[in-house]
Amino acid sequence: MPTIKFVEHNGTEHTVEVPEGTSAMQAAVNAGVPGIDGDCGGICACATCHVYVDEAWTAKTGGRGEQEESMLTFSPILEPSSRLCCQIQASRDLDGLVLRLPVGQH
Amino acid sequence: MQANAIDPAGRVVLVGAGHAAGTAAALLRQYGWTGPITLLGAEARAPYQRPPLSKALLLGKLQPEELLLKPLDFYAQKQVGLRTGCRVLAIERAARHVQLAGGETVPYDHLVLATGARLRPLVVPGSDLAGVLSLRTVDDALALRGRMREGLRVAVVGGGYIGLEAAASARQLGAEVRVIEREPRLMARVASGELSEFVAGYARSRGVQVELGATVSAFGGEDGRLRSVQLADGRTFDCDLALVGIGVVAEQQLAQDAGLPCEDGVLVDEQAATSDPHVSAIGDCTRRPVALVGAAMRLESVHNAVEQAKQVAARLCGRPQPAAEAPWTWSDQFDLRLQVAGFVAPEDEAVLRGDPASGRFAIFRVSPQGVLRAVEAVNAPLDFAFARMAIGQRLRTPPARLRDPAVPLKEVAVA
Numbered sequence: 472m473p474t475i476k477f478v479e480h481n482g483t484e485h486t487v488e489v490p491e492g493t494s495a496m497q498a499a500v501n502a503g504v505p506g507i508d509g510d511c512g513g514i515c516a517c518a519t520c521h522v523y524v525d526e527a528w529t530a531k532t533g534g535r536g537e538q539e540e541s542m543l544t545f546s547p548i549l550e551p552s553s554r555l556c557c558q559i560q561a562s563r564d565l566d567g568l569v570l571r572l573p574v575g576q577h
Numbered sequence: 578m579q580a581n582a583i584d585p586a587g588r589v590v591l592v593g594a595g596h597a598a599g600t601a602a603a604l605l606r607q608y609g610w611t612g613p614i615t616l617l618g619a620e621a622r623a624p625y626q627r628p629p630l631s632k633a634l635l636l637g638k639l640q641p642e643e644l645l646l647k648p649l650d651f652y653a654q655k656q657v658g659l660r661t662g663c664r665v666l667a668i669e670r671a672a673r674h675v676q677l678a679g680g681e682t683v684p685y686d687h688l689v690l691a692t693g694a695r696l697r698p699l700v701v702p703g704s705d706l707a708g709v710l711s712l713r714t715v716d717d718a719l720a721l722r723g724r725m726r727e728g729l730r731v732a733v734v735g736g737g738y739i740g741l742e743a744a745a746s747a748r749q750l751g752a753e754v755r756v757i758e759r760e761p762r763l764m765a766r767v768a769s770g771e772l773s774e775f776v777a778g779y780a781r782s783r784g785v786q787v788e789l790g791a792t793v794s795a796f797g798g799e800d801g802r803l804r805s806v807q808l809a810d811g812r813t814f815d816c817d818l819a820l821v822g823i824g825v826v827a828e829q830q831l832a833q834d835a836g837l838p839c840e841d842g843v844l845v846d847e848q849a850a851t852s853d854p855h856v857s858a859i860g861d862c863t864r865r866p867v868a869l870v871g872a873a874m875r876l877e878s879v880h881n882a883v884e885q886a887k888q889v890a891a892r893l894c895g896r897p898q899p900a901a902e903a904p905w906t907w908s909d910q911f912d913l914r915l916q917v918a919g920f921v922a923p924e925d926e927a928v929l930r931g932d933p934a935s936g937r938f939a940i941f942r943v944s945p946q947g948v949l950r951a952v953e954a955v956n957a958p959l960d961f962a963f964a965r966m967a968i969g970q971r972l973r974t975p976p977a978r979l980r981d982p983a984v985p986l987k988e989v990a991v992a
Contacts, residue, residue, distance in 0.1 A: 501648050503655065505607050510883050512626050512644075516907045516916060517880075518962065541958035544987075545966040 473566035477504045477522075480574045489561035495570060496520040496557035506572035513557035518542040519576040523552040524559075525569035532559055532568070548573045583893050586612040587686030590675060592665050592831065594618025596626060597860025597882035598691035599646040604890035606655045615658035615683065617665055617675070620714060623649055628879060630718040631742035632909055636749060637722060641715045668835040670853055687855055689889055690832055690843055694825035694861040694877065699734060703796030708803030709819045712743060724818055727751035732806040732816040734793050736763040738908045740822035741776065745910040747820075748785050755786035755814055757793055757806065759823075766824075769921045771940050772953045775933050776910070783911050788812075827862045827875060840864055842875040848898060849888040857892075859885035868901050869950070869968065870920055878906040903968040905961075912936075916961035919951030919968045928976040930960060939964070941979050949974040949990075959986060 472488045475495050479485070489498040499507035499520070508519035515538045524532050529552055535543065539555045546553070556570060589605060591598040594616040602614050602624075616624070625644040633639040652659040667676040674684040696711050703709070710721055721743070729752040733744045736758030748754045756763070762773035763780075777787050788808070796819060797805035807813045827842040837851050838844045842864030849857045849865070860882040864875045880902075887899040905918035913936075921942050931938030939960035942951035948971050952964030963986040967974055972990040979989055 500646075501651070503603060503607065503647070503651065508883065510879055511907065512628060512879075514909075515958075516914065538958050542962050544959055545962045547966075 473561045473563055473568075475561060475565070475568045475570060477507070478525075478569065478571045479504075479506055480572055491560075491562050493561050494557045495522070495559045495561065495568070496555075498561065499556065504572075506574075506576065507556065508576045509557060511557075515539055515542060515555060515557060518546060518555060520556045521546060521548065521573055521576055522554055522556045522559075522570040523550055523573070524554055525571060526552065528565070528568050531564060583687065583895070584612070585610050585894060588613045588684060589615070589687045589689065589893070590683055590685035591616045591689040591691055592668075592675060593691030593693055593860070593862075594620065594622075594624050594659065594661060595691060595693050595860065595882070596624065596646065596879060597693070597886050598689065599624025600883050600886035601689055601691065601859060601890055602657045603647060603651070603655070604886055605893065606657065608890050608894035608896050610890075610894055612686070613658065614656070616652075616660065617663045617677070617683065618659070618661045619664050621662040622715060623647070623652070623659060623661065625715060626879070627713075630715065631712060631739050632746060634715070634718045635722050635725075635743060635746040641719070644715065665831060668831055668856075670835050670837075670856065673855060685855070687857070687893060690851075690856065690858040690862060691860045692828040692831060692862045695828050696821075697824045697826055699793065699821045699823055701793055701795050703798055703803070704821075706796050706798040706803040707801055708798075708817065709796055709821065711821050712739060713825075721747075721818075721820065725750040725752060728753060729818060730814075730816045731755070732757060732814060732819040733822065734806070734819060735822035735824070736760075736787070736789075737766060737822060737824060738764065738906075740820070741780065741910050742908060743820055743822065744780065744785050745783070748783060749911070753786075754784075755788065755816070756780065757788045757791045757808065759790070759792050761790045763787070763789070767917070767921075769927055769940055769942070769953060771927055771929070772915075772955070775955065776913070776915075779911070779913060779936075825861065825877065827864070829862055832858065832862075840873075844873070845885075847888070847901075848892045849885045850892065857889045859889055867904060867920075869903055870922070876904055878904065880905050901969070903965055905965055912956075914956055914958070916954045916958065917952065918961065918965045919949075921951050921953075925950050926976055928979045930980055930982070931957060941974065941976075943974060943976055943979070947973045947975060949979075963987075963989070 511517035624646040674682040792809040829839040832843040843858040908915040925942040928941040937956040939954040954961035
């Protein structure tokens, strides 16, 4: 099963096994990873699953979708590597994916 | 330890196991609460999200297990006691315990009321006929889903978010749907007139019949089964199923019986505290201060449940309170995503950005002082994201700049 490593702002790491097709947000919420909220349940309506894709993985994860881009545009913590992780699905291609978390989602 | 500090090894009991309670329990552990945490839920299910009940679950795109807020083994792993199918009969504040049906008492050092809301009943002749349904729980949604079929004649009583979402889902499943709304417009409680009109037009374009200013006077039946819905104006429509969605009332009986101040909601402050230092309340059951409007309101949204869960967990664990945010919610109806932030006040100017005919637009609400106070965005996530940020920061957004598509949203606000 692919794994995703979430790295909190303070450096704490959480490596989680994620079934293929499950979103990184859902995996984080299920595992109780602090710093990912996912208030809207993963339908790209709230922007509380904001992560920074580790630079080694940005090519493989690809770019933001249109709705995702809109929801992120006005975030005060926006970075080029920002993604809403409800839009990133676990897969074998992304086995070992590293996602860094902001200080807070709001 | 100070006299009024809260001992993190104490016993927290949450009455309720819905979105607010489930979130609060998880946050308490995350924020360092070490003492026992117990969820007492009346429903026979672990905490789950309700928004998909009228949408993805009703459409058959999701199963109930996929709605859980946390996987079932989360609770044991984090040593959170989860007791479902467990009804609390009374709160004994002096003794600091709650009484369950059957006589058992559960002691607490801190109690969190998260009893949610219950459906407002439609009390008319025939409302107990088989086929008159409502929608609050997973079981309600599964019952509805089980009955859906091509050509089913469905009367939806109530044109608020839930009624409209369920109507859209039923229509997508091939049902013949009629929405019956008492007020002169849809979503009257929450939406501006402009949005109401757009939503009604869109629903009709998708084949939903919409009756406005229409009151149900009775349901007609035969052999105990629903056959028709009758309006106060004398019209009658045949139907096979009726879904009543006329709102909810705060589930405040326990609090009231225990002598806690309530007023269409358990009264709490900006940290979800009640008048009793050992009792907090969160979610749909509360009436809380909303800084943005300078008044207390009862908010029915996931955002509110989560925000108040954070407030109570932060307070109990001695962490900073979450930053105040503009309340917001969303509703998906057919291909429309409505995203709403802030509140529509009658004195605010409605400012349209975009063209409703295109299906993508936003109605902003600007105060007489020029401050952005609310947005209703339709398939316009950028407008929604901008407004949520600007409302929270109380930015001044000149209407002329808001309505001008040549002015990018990033440049709309002025000092």
